[in-house]
Amino acid sequence: MSILLDSSNRVLVQGVTGQMGRFFVADARRYGTMVVAGVSPGRGGSTVEDIPVFNSVMTARRETGADTAIVFVPPDAVLGAALEAIEAECRLVVATADQLPVREAIEIRAAAQAKGVRFVGPNSPGMISPGKAKLGFMPSFCYAPGPVGVISRSGSLSYESCERLTRAAFGQSTVIGIGGDPVKGTTAGEALELFHADPETEAVLYLGEIGGTEEDIVTYASRPDAKPVAALIVGRTAPPGKKMGHAAALIGSKAEGYAAKVEVLQRAGVFVASGVTDIVRQVESALTKVRNLI
Amino acid sequence: MMLMEYQGKDLLRSVGIRVPDGLVVESPEDLPRVLSNARLSYPAAVKAQIEGGGRGKAGGVLRAENEAQAAAAAEQLFKSQFSDVSPRAVLIEPWLSVKQELYVAVAVDGAAGGYVMLFSAVGGIDIEEAGHLLVRYPVGAPWRFRAHEFRAVLETVDIDFRTREKVIMLAHRLLSTAASRDCTTIEINPLARVDEGDLVALDAKVVCDEWAAFRNRTIFELRQKTKESVPPLLRACLQMQHMYVRLDGDIGLISGGAGMTMAAMDLIEQLGGRPACFLDCSPGPHSARSYRPAFALLDGDPEVRAILVSIYGGGTQMQRIARAMQQVVPERTSTKPVVYYLNGTNVDQVPAIFAEFGAKNHESLEEAVTEVIALAREA
Numbered sequence: 268m269s270i271l272l273d274s275s276n277r278v279l280v281q282g283v284t285g286q287m288g289r290f291f292v293a294d295a296r297r298y299g300t301m302v303v304a305g306v307s308p309g310r311g312g313s314t315v316e317d318i319p320v321f322n323s324v325m326t327a328r329r330e331t332g333a334d335t336a337i338v339f340v341p342p343d344a345v346l347g348a349a350l351e352a353i354e355a356e357c358r359l360v361v362a363t364a365d366q367l368p369v370r371e372a373i374e375i376r377a378a379a380q381a382k383g384v385r386f387v388g389p390n391s392p393g394m395i396s397p398g399k400a401k402l403g404f405m406p407s408f409c410y411a412p413g414p415v416g417v418i419s420r421s422g423s424l425s426y427e428s429c430e431r432l433t434r435a436a437f438g439q440s441t442v443i444g445i446g447g448d449p450v451k452g453t454t455a456g457e458a459l460e461l462f463h464a465d466p467e468t469e470a471v472l473y474l475g476e477i478g479g480t481e482e483d484i485v486t487y488a489s490r491p492d493a494k495p496v497a498a499l500i501v502g503r504t505a506p507p508g509k510k511m512g513h514a515a516a517l518i519g520s521k522a523e524g525y526a527a528k529v530e531v532l533q534r535a536g537v538f539v540a541s542g543v544t545d546i547v548r549q550v551e552s553a554l555t556k557v558r559n560l561i
Numbered sequence: 562m563m564l565m566e567y568q569g570k571d572l573l574r575s576v577g578i579r580v581p582d583g584l585v586v587e588s589p590e591d592l593p594r595v596l597s598n599a600r601l602s603y604p605a606a607v608k609a610q611i612e613g614g615g616r617g618k619a620g621g622v623l624r625a626e627n628e629a630q631a632a633a634a635a636e637q638l639f640k641s642q643f644s645d646v647s648p649r650a651v652l653i654e655p656w657l658s659v660k661q662e663l664y665v666a667v668a669v670d671g672a673a674g675g676y677v678m679l680f681s682a683v684g685g686i687d688i689e690e691a692g693h694l695l696v697r698y699p700v701g702a703p704w705r706f707r708a709h710e711f712r713a714v715l716e717t718v719d720i721d722f723r724t725r726e727k728v729i730m731l732a733h734r735l736l737s738t739a740a741s742r743d744c745t746t747i748e749i750n751p752l753a754r755v756d757e758g759d760l761v762a763l764d765a766k767v768v769c770d771e772w773a774a775f776r777n778r779t780i781f782e783l784r785q786k787t788k789e790s791v792p793p794l795l796r797a798c799l800q801m802q803h804m805y806v807r808l809d810g811d812i813g814l815i816s817g818g819a820g821m822t823m824a825a826m827d828l829i830e831q832l833g834g835r836p837a838c839f840l841d842c843s844p845g846p847h848s849a850r851s852y853r854p855a856f857a858l859l860d861g862d863p864e865v866r867a868i869l870v871s872i873y874g875g876g877t878q879m880q881r882i883a884r885a886m887q888q889v890v891p892e893r894t895s896t897k898p899v900v901y902y903l904n905g906t907n908v909d910q911v912p913a914i915f916a917e918f919g920a921k922n923h924e925s926l927e928e929a930v931t932e933v934i935a936l937a938r939e940a
Contacts, residue, residue, distance in 0.1 A: 287876060295904075318569035343775060364846075368773040373675040377702035380674075392875050406906045421820020423843075423873045426905055427926065447819055449671045449745075476820055479671055501823035504830050505839070508613065512819025512841040514772070515671065519930045521691050542831050543824040546929055552897055 269396035269441040270416065270461040270468070271359050271385055272335070275401055279304040279324065279333035279357075281348045282340035283315045287363075291339060291404060292316045297354065298407050300400040303331040304514050305463070312516050318531070324355040337393065337402055345389065346371040353384045361402050362388035362452070372450040379452060386452030390513065391444035392422035403444065406548075410451040413438015414469035415460035415550055416494075418455050420447050424474050424501060435547040440468040447513030449479065456483030463487070464492060470495045470553035472546065473537075477502030477517040478523050481532055488535040494496065495553035497538040499546055562771050562783055567652045569747070569765030578731060579761045583654025585610070589639045595653065596628055603627050603693045604656040607634035607640065609648035618687075619643050624656060650904060657761060662751035663720075664688075664695070666730060667695040667735045669745040673699035676739065678711060678732050682720050684751030703740040706733055727760050728752075742779060743773035773872050794861050797854035802844035805858075810835025812937050813859035813897075815852065817843040817872035817882075825871045834934035837865045846874065847881040849888040860895035866940035871926060871934040874905035883914040883922075891918050898936040902929035 278295070282288045283305025293316055296302050302427035304327040305315050311322035321327040324336065336352035338345060338361065345364045352360045353375070360379065367389045379386035387394060394401015395427050405422070409430040417432075417439050419425035429442055443458050445451050455473060462468045471494055473484055481498075488496045503525040505511050505516040518524045537547040570580040586595045595601075609621035618623065621643050625631035635651045662684030670677035676800040686694060698714045700706050708729050715725050722861055735747045753761045775782040788799045791877070795823070798805055804819070808826070812834050816822035826836040845851040851885040859865045872882055882903055890899055902923045904909050911922050923929035 290876065342772070366772045368770050368776075369669050370740060370743060370770070370773070373669075373702050376674050377705075404906075405906075406875050419820070421818060422875060423818025423822075423905075424824055426873045426875055427821055428826065432903070449669050450674060451671065454671065454674075474820065476823055482672065499824075501820055501827055501861060504808065504824060504826045504836055505806065506806065509839075510804070511806060511823055511839055512804045512843075514770075516819055516823070520692075542827055544828065555619030 268465050268467040269399060270443065270458070270465050271387075272394055272402050272441060273398045273399045274299065274301065276335040276359065276402070277301050277303045277331065277333045278329070278335045278337060278402065279306055279327045279340045281306045281324065281336055281352065283307050283311050283318070283320055284491055285339055287339040287404070289315055290468050290517065291337065292318060293406065294404065294407070295441050296400050298401045300402065304333045306456045324351045324357070324381065328357070335359045336361070338364065342367055346374060349375045349386070350378055350404065353378045353382050353386065356382060357384060359385045361391070361393045362386070363391055363393050363403060364388070365390040367448070368470065369448065369450055373446055374451055376450060385442060388446050388452050390448045391446035394441060394443040396441045397439050400424070405442070409433060411438040413440065414467065414554065415439045416465065416468040417442040419444050419474040419476065420459045420476055420515070421474060421501070424543070427543060428472070428474055428499065430555070431547050432550060437547065440465060445513055449515040454483055456487065459483065459487040468494065469557045470497065470550065472550055473498040475500045475528070476513065476516045477505050477511065477518050477528070478513070480522055481528050484537060485531050485535040488532070488537050495538065495556045497546070497549040497553040499530050499540040499543065500525055500532070501543070530531070562782070562787065563612040564613060564767040564769065564783070565649060566608060567610055567650065569767035570762065571764050572738065572742065572767055573765055575733055578734065579759055580763060580765070581654035581657060581763065583652050586635055586653065588650040589636060592632060592635055596632055601631070601657045603631070603652060605631055605653050606656045607631055607638065608652045608654070609638040609643060610647055610650040610652055611643045611648055613644055621648070627814050655928050657753060657755055657763070659753040659755060661724070661754040663728065664750045664753050665732055665735070665752065666746065666748035666750070667732065667739050668748070670699065673701055675701040675759045676703060676736055678736070680718065680728065680732070682718050684753070686750070692708060700736065703736050706736055708733065718785055723758065724754055731760055737871055742769040743777050744768060745770050761899055769796055794854070794858045798840070801842070801851050801854055803855060804839070804841040806839040808836050808838055810837045811836045812933055813840070813862065813865040813868040815840055815855050815859070815868060815870045815908070817841065817846055817874055817877060821871065821873050825869065825926060825930065828930050829869070829934065832927070832930050832934055834930070834937060837862065846872070846877040847885060849885045852885050852889045856889055856893055860893060860897060864873050865897065867900065867933050867937040869902070869929060871902045871929065872905070878905070878906050879903045879908040880910035880914060883911045886919050886920065887914060890920065898940070900929050900933040900936065902926050
C-alpha cells in the first residue's frame with residue numbers, strides 16, 4: 268500500500284497547457300501515473316500529449332472519471348483553481364505553487380476540510396508513491412518502493428534524502444511534500460496519521476527545518492503504538508530572525524531553533540540525523556527497531 | 562517583512578484603533594520642523610524606528626520632559642545602532658498615563674491552520690521569556706472567529722469584564738485587518754488601558770506577507786524600498802527574486818531550494834568549513850540572467866574565498882542549469898574557484914556540457930563540500 272496516491276488515482280492537470288503542466292504530463296505518464304485529463308479554461312477540445320483538455324474540472328471529472336487534481340497555474344490563479352477542484356470533490360488536490368500568499372493557503376485548507384477533500388501543498392514538489400504513481404515534479408530516479416514513509420517540508424532536500432535511501436536499498440511507501448509554508452493543506456501530524464494506518468509503512472522519515480515547532484512529530488512519536496520515526500532538521504547554521512527561503516523557515520524564538528528541536532525530538536525517541544549524510548544510518552536504526560519488535 | 566512601528570500604527574489608526582498622536586522625524590535635518598509642531602505635548606516618548614524587536618531593552622525608547630530633551634533624545638537615537646542598524650526614523654509621541662498594560666496579538670499559525678489569537682493580562686512582556694502568561698485562541702480561517710469562543714478563553718484570565726469585552730472587539734478587528742491587508746502578525750505589546758478606560762496601542766509590530774505584493778500596493782512599495790536600500794550587487798540578486806542571508810564564513814553558496822541550501826550550509830560547517838551565505842536562486846532557475854548577479858555578488862564579496870554551486874532539481878532541469886553556468890562562469894573576471902554539485906532531472910547530460918568549459922560535476926554533496934573547503938583554505 269501507500270498513502271493517498273497509488274495506481275488507481277485518475278489524475279487531471281489544471282494549467283495543463285503551461286510549461287510545467289506539459290512537463291508534468293509527459294514525465295508522470297512515463298512513470299506510470301494515470302493522467303486522464305487536462306483543464307485549461309478556453310482551451311477545451313484541444314489535447315496535450317494526446318490527453319483531452321477541458322474548460323472546467325467538473326466537465327473533466329464527468330467525461331474521464333478523473334478523481335485527483337494537480338494545480339500548475341500562476342500564483343494569482345491558484346486559489347481559484349484549487350477551490351474549483353475541491354468543490355468538484357476530487358479526492359486529492361495537490362498545489363505545488365510557491366510564493367503563494369498565506370491567506371490563499373488558509374482559504375484552500377478551510378474549503379478542503381469543509382468538503383472532506385485531502386489537499387497537499389502549497390510550496391511543495393507534490394508526492395510520489397514509488398513504483399505506482401507520481402503527482403509532482405520530483406526526479407523519478409531518486410525513488411524505489413519500500414517500507415519508509417517520508418514527510419518533507421522541502422522539495423530539494425527530499426530528492427537528495429530519498430536518493431540516499433534508495434541507493435542504500437531502503438525504499439519508500441509514499442513521499443509526501445507537505446511544503447515550506449506555515450499553513451499547509453496536510454500537516455506533518457496529518458501525514459503521520461496516514462502513514463500510521465498504512466500497513467506497508469514500517470517507519471517514517473521526517474525532513475524538517477528550523478522555524479515553527481515539531482509538536483506534531485513529538486506527539487506522535489510519544490504514543491506507545493507509534494511507528495519508529497527518524498528525522499533530519501536542517502538550518503543548524505541559520506541565524507535567528509532571518510527567513511531562510513521558506514516562509515516558515517524562520518527562528519522566531521529559541522524553541523524554533525535547531526538545538527531545541529533536536530532535543531525535544533530525541534526525548535520523544537525520534538532517531539535524529541546529525542546531517543544529510545547521516546540519514547541512512549538513522550532510518551536503518553528506525554527499521555531495525557520495528558523488526559526487533561516483531 | 563516587518564513594518565516600522567509608526568507604519569504599523571498608521572495601519573491601526575486607519576481601522577479605528579486608538580494610537581498615541583505622534584509625529585515622525587525622518588532624518589536629523591527634519592527635527593526642527595517636527596519639534597515646532599504644536600501637536601507635540603510633554604512628557605513625550607522618543608522612539609527609534611527600526612524593523613525588528615528588542616528595541617526597548619537596547620535603549621531605543623527615551624523619555625523627554627520638554628522640547629530640548631526631545632531634540633537631544635532624537636539626535637542621540639539617530640546616532641545609535643540597534644542590532645547593527647541605524648534607525649530609519651524617530652517617532653515622538655505623548656507619554657500616556659497608563660492604568661494597566663495588556664498584550665494582544667493575531668498571527669498566522671500552522672497548528673491553527675490559519676490565525677491564532679494571543680492575549681496576556683500582563684503587557685510589555687518579552688514573549689520569549691513570558692510565553693507561559695499567554696492564552697491562545699486558535700481561530701483558523703478568519704471567518705471562523707466567534708466572540709463567545711474567545712470570551713471563554715479570556716474568562717480563564719483575571720481581567721475586568723468591561724476591558725475584556727473591549728479586547729474581544731479589538732482583537733476581532735485586528736483579525737479582519739490581518740486577513741484583508743495580508744499581515745501575518747499584528748502584535749500590540751503593550752496595549753494600554755488609560756484613564757477613561759479606553760484601549761490604546763502603545764506599540765505595534767506588524768509583519769506583512771511579501772508574497773501578496775502582486776495585489777497589495779503597500780507591500781509592493783515596501784519590497785521595492787527594501788531592494789533599493791541595499792548595495793547594487795545585492796539589489797541585482799533581489800531583483801531576480803533570489804533569497805539571500807549573509808553569514809560570517811568564507812564559502813559562498815549558490816543553491817536551489819531552501820532545504821538543500823540549509824543542508825549544504827550545515828554540511829560545510831560539519832566538515833570544518835564556514836558558509837558565507839544562504840543564497841537560494843530557485844526562482845527563474847534556468848537562465849544565465851539568474852546566476853550572473855549571484856556570481857557577481859559572491860565575487861565582489863571580499864570575505865568569500867571559494868564558491869559552491871549546489872542544486873538538486875526536480876522541475877528544474879540540470880542540463881539547462883549546466884548551460885547557464887557555461888555562459889556565466891567563463892565570463893567572470895574573478896579567479897575564485899567554483900565547485901559544482903548538480904543533481905536531479907537530466908543530470909546525466911551535465912558532464913558533456915561541463916566538459917566544454919572544463920568544469921567538473923561532483924558525484925555527491927559531501928565530495929563537493931570537502932573540495933570547496935580545501936580550496937577556500939588554499940585561497
